[in-house]
Amino acid sequence: MPELPEVETTRQGIAPHCEGQTIRQVVVRNPRLRWPVPDDLPQQLEGQTIRTVERRAKYLFLHLDTGSVIVHLGMSGSLRVITDDSAPMRHDHVEIFLDNHRSLRFNDPRRFGCWLWTTDWSQHPLISQLGPEPLSDDFNGAWLFRLSRQKQTPIKSFIMDNHVVVGVGNIYANEALFKAGIHPKRKAGRISLDRYHRLADAIRETLQAAILMGGTTLRDFVNSEGKPGYFAQSLLVYGKGGTLCPDCNTSLKDIRMNNRSTVYCPRCQR
DNA sequence: AAGGATTCCTGTTGGC
DNA sequence: TGCCAACAGGAATCCT
Incomplete structure (x- = not known):
């Protein structure tokens, strides 16, 4: 299960493939995650460019110009960069297709993860109350x-x-x-x-x-x-x-x- | 209001 | 050996 180190590893793995890329298409195969994936997520994202990929706690953010996607991997979630035309597998619930002919594929058997949209990520209720990062100086x-x-x-x-x-x-x-x-x-x-x-x-x-x-x-x-x-x-x-x-x-x-x-x-x- | 209990979910495990 | 209940866990939310 993804602990904080795995989430950071995931961020480092996907960032080089995502940052600067424009989103061509968003496919939500199963919206029933921890909270329902918003109906308008595809139209919020399509055509926009991913500026940065950030981590806070066990949350990942895809920062776009008009807002951010908040992703949590839950207990069993994973994000993979797909470079070929391999068919989606069981539990591949969300996929973002990029301009570089790669895609970001989210797999989560237990569906404890989430994909949410926010225009102000730092003030989002899931984020704003979080304590310090354990590896930062704020934590002692x-x-x-x-x-x-x-x-x-x-x-x-x-x-x-x-x-x-x-x-x-x-x-x-x-x-x-x-x-x-x-x-x-x-x-x-x-x-x-x-x-x-x-x-x-x-x-x-x-x-x-x-x-x-x-x-x-x-x-x-x-x-x-x-x-x-x-x-x-x-x-x-x-x-x-x-x-x-x-x-x-x-x-x-x-x-x-x-x-x-x-x-x-x-x-x-x- | 603080703190404990419940809830979501499915793949894996362990006991009979 | 095979079946099924118990277990696993992040974290919001419900309950006391």
Whole structure:
């Protein structure tokens, strides 16, 4: 599933093929995504030139002169540049045909993704409330500490909240909390500034590692060469409930929080 | 109002 | 071995 590193990888992959290209045609094969693809999306886009492709959190933007397309890959979405005349496959819901005889094809089996149109992307309700990028200077322990005062919510829910920081999915939350030695159920408001510094570092390191490994975090991901994803091999606790803690050999606990798989070491994480 | 629960969806997995 | 329920997860939205 696309985590923030995969979305950035996607942006880098498609941008050179899209930027500066004029849109010839937009085909919506199935508009029933997370929200319905707007009926007028094709006519908003056709004839316009894609100026830039940008990423914010896990959202991608195709910036045109009159507005922007907001794309989210959801759980199972992918964007590919098509260079031949290969026929669309199952779940290829949206396709943008460009002047360079290439196209941008969106595939999303679970349809948690979205394609929306906005004339003012930064003020869009999905975007305007987002927290800082985890790899930016705006994100640090002091920010987490300040935002978390009086908060009763568990720390794991807190760091997975997009208003706090973007891009921390369930896998990263588990890994970062283990690295920082913080129990996932600890109340966010009851963590010291020092420990928040450690946590912010852990979040940054975990995301950075995933990016360096090629942005492959899906545990069963197999690339085109049939090799498993590299980041999966460096997971410390996620998916390892019942096995022994790499630091203290205590059996890792596997519980459910907010209906999400949560793994931690009951001895190392307090 | 904050925080927990539910919801969307389909491919994969695990238990019997 | 085969079938089917459970599971997976981003994040808005609903509910308490």
